[in-house]
Amino acid sequence: MSEHHTLYAAFAERIDAVLSALELEGALPPGTSRANVSVEPPRDPSHGDLATNAAMVLAKPAATNPRSLAEKIVEHLSRDPLIESAQIAGPGFINLRLARSTWTDELAAIAALGGDYGKSAMGEGRRVNIEYVSANPTGPMHMGHCRGAVVGDALASLLEFAGHAVTREYYVNDAGGQVDTLARSVHLRYREALGEDVGAIPDGFYPGAYLVPVGEAAAQEFGDRYRSAPEAEWLPVFRAFAVERMMAIIRADLQLLGIAHDVFSSEAALQAAGKPEAAEAWLRAHDLVYDGVLEAPKGKEPPDDWEATELPLFRSTRFGDDQDRPIRKSDGKWTYFGADLAYHMQKAESADELIDIWGADHAGTVKRIKAAVAALSEGQGEPIPFDVKLVQMVQLLRNGEPAKMSKRSGNFVTIADMVDEVGKDVVRFSMLTRKPEAQMDFDFAKVVEESKDNPVFYVQYAHARIRSILRKGADENFAPSAEHLGLLGEDDLALVKRAAQFPREVEMAARTREPHRIAFYLADLAAELHAFWNLGNADQQKRFIVAQDANLSGARLFLAAQIGQVIRNGLALLGVEAVEEL
Template sequence: MNLFTDIHRLVIEALDTLTEDGALPEGLAYDNVTVEPPRDPAHGDMATNAAMVLAKPAGRKPRDIAEALAGHLATDERIALAEVAGPGFLNLRLSESVWQGVVQEVLAEDAGYGRADMGQGRRVNVEYVSANPTGPLHVGHTRGAVFGDALASLLDFAGWTVTREYYINDGGGQVDVLARSVYLRYLEAHGQEVAFEDGTYPGDYLIEVGARLKELHGDAFVGQPESVWMEEVRTFAVEAMMDLIRTDLAVLGVEMDSFFSEKSLYGTGRIEAAIEDLDGKGLIYRGTLEPPKGKMPEDWEPREQMLFRSTAHGDDVDRPIRKSDESWTYFAPDIAYHYDKVSRGYDELIDVFGADHGGYVKRMKAAVAALSEGAVPLDVKLCQLVKLYKDGEPFKMSKRAGTFITLRDVVDEVGPDVTRFVMLTRKNDAPLDFDFDKVLEQSRDNPVFYVQYAHARIRSVMRKAEAAGIALDEPPRLEDDAELAVAKKLAEWPRLVEIAARSHEPHRIAFYLYELAGDFHALWNKGNESPHLRFHRDDAPEASAGKIALARAVAIVISAGLGILGVTPVEEMR
């Protein structure tokens, strides 16, 4: 059930009737006709722009259309009042029975309330985290992991068939640096003193990896050149880091469906196949790029390279595919990886990148547009930086990681539920301040507490009702404006899900839950002053059952919303 969709359908039917009656000309397009909550709730429950957007093509005054439309809508039993405002906006107030019906619908559909079929089973690949396998996940990866996982759950809730995928960047030079770092820890395990130089990784997390390498190979690699041990240590180190990363993700409650290795693209003809596909479309050529805009690098010199004509698909400049030494650029395997995604039959692709990948968006979109001939859309979501604070000061780096705050540091401090919810209290492309003290406060200023407290209050009421023998299957009783406000917020849930899924913005779920919790807490506090509004009354079990029905509906929606965010709804506050 989507009440806004139902009323929108009613508006369209009324417009059709006006057309049949000759009040409107035939052939009008209704694509831009909307039914939405008004900006000011005092204006009504819903508002439609129908008269405003149809006035010009219809050759009518918007107010005349609005008044005619209001007359037709007022005949429907769901519409208590249809009122024309300003030049032609139409505000609608719905009857109280509609809101009672919403609560009953929530209780009837239970966890299915708000689920949508807008995805129609289309297959979408959501790639997120995809950190270099050179160490534990840091706080930036944490935000990307939470965002990507919540987005995947949101799309699943809205009817898509979702694959969660991690792209393992194990094909570049940074993995060689990891192997050298593990080798140093291996030598250290043999009692040698070592120095971490040339960019090697000094984090303590490699101590155990070096010790395990010693257990596996003894002293076979001691004193040997890289040519002897590099390939073996490289493979061993990547596997160890991926085990670490999987463990970190599990602590956060993130489970991937698929892991794709960049290394699998090399020496297998898969990069060549992707480039040949683009070449067959006339998009690969040899040429010389213009010098970069702005300050000229001292070492820049014009040189002929193999280029991808990405400007043909919206990019600012064409992009190199091979370096001057004929080795592949870092962009080439990424093209091949997305070529593989397209070949796997996905209908849509989503990449979740860190803030430092902003310059990579247009070229990747151009590549996917070219590879799929425009059939497969790619949406790239950038996650901005997270600043951590504790005791009013920036949170210090992790000794274990060596240079950064790890995912495990954050989760150990506040737990996975708080971590996930707080990471979604800002839009992904906005910076986020994460204050360890504030996120654990038990106050309205802490959104995760505020939402969890609402759910815990409801569960407490239900336990008391069950202990008192009060039936929990009674229809709702809505008698007060505060109760109607809660029911109206519940009616927004299906619409909110569709908007969030369409825009790929799971933070909207967190915002909505905070608002719903606020309406519920306001009703609870009003019950402290007006006993007849209390959810549980020993002297009025029948009335309590009707009040508890509304609370149960709130708990259902909060639980569903938290489920999308990957947060566990609590049964009681401790």
């Protein structure tokens, strides 16, 4: 992979070299920690291109005041040919303006790196397991799963681009009672497919029409062998058959969103392999599980059916939980928490870090599962970093009114319905236009609106506009050229400066595990491109194609092509294809 230092990293190295020189001169004590020295764009672009807090954080160890240390740093920096000016601001911040060549070189770097521009090696090949979606295999994918699916998938792409080795995992909950309900519902549809009149679907069964073809497939597969067989005989067969069929439907639904997982882990297989028992044995040996009685449920009197039962309890209070949690139920079966614990232990065996994307309704379990994973992974050496990202529900609207449900599923809007109506790219981009922990409205009318209030359209329009400029240039015999980039003015360079933030945005988004930052960045870049375009309406000299100036037109077309490249790179991380025209 071609490696390109971010501009900020390159100038951080130059500032670091100045600090080393100051150590040699005796102005800084040798070996002073520079961990808190930052180099970033100033909040207000009118202050310059870069700002550093070096003098502020190093003045104390240098036993001097920030301004006088800043003066020494500035004296060195102003000798650097790539730094046009270095000024001290306020208590001792240093603002730098960079030479024009820095920005034109960055444009050339974008052209040279193409799809790799913004790629980073910061992950150093660390193995990150990201588990997302993990919907129960009892029905087609619905809107409730969509946001977590997109956030998880975009995070996986982002971390890969930033140099991590990523595994995309889906945990199939195929061991609980809901899978027996699914098997019974499919058996009913199977009897129906064999010509029986099954009447209304009984309460407690899955009523959706999506099970009709599954029942028909079962009739083809098994004939009438299980039509009147006792449940004990057909239940395990139908359970496996139904899960396999439902997972095929779920995979096809995810495919519509451009999502494919590397690993599907089965809860039933995990239990068959004795993983929960192994986890329990380890936790008992380390005094993290003990046999105890849960407190009665909160309230004045315990309910009549409540009785004190001794259960194996995980010491989650040690880790900030409000009570210890059972890992088995009174019938000896694993609780969801007990099974989940063993599953995370299994994942930790082949990863350096775990990330789970969960619905916000699971917020209550975060502390205890994190505690359990910390305890278990400590037993395997280093405690393994484990992060849970909570994703809020999405409210579906149509022109501001709640959206109608789907015919296929009976009681919810499926992902297939959504993609069918507005397209994969609109669904994916929309899901990343808010932080995942913020509530979100998805209005079918708004997300396809052609207005600047709709970031999905606004970013795509920027790319389409660039492609149209390049086509028009070709029609008029102007080609993008890096030969006369010196002709670009301040407004042109402002666009380059925004594009040059992309590698840094990638690293920040990867570090904070926040893929929505890329969507926000693209909206800003698109806004600057449209603003620049509008300058050309008032002033012909500001147009991308200046008919009487082939050199300037070539430089501007080169600029346009590179902004387009950065938009494509950003959209690719979100799993969105850039459009050629609108």
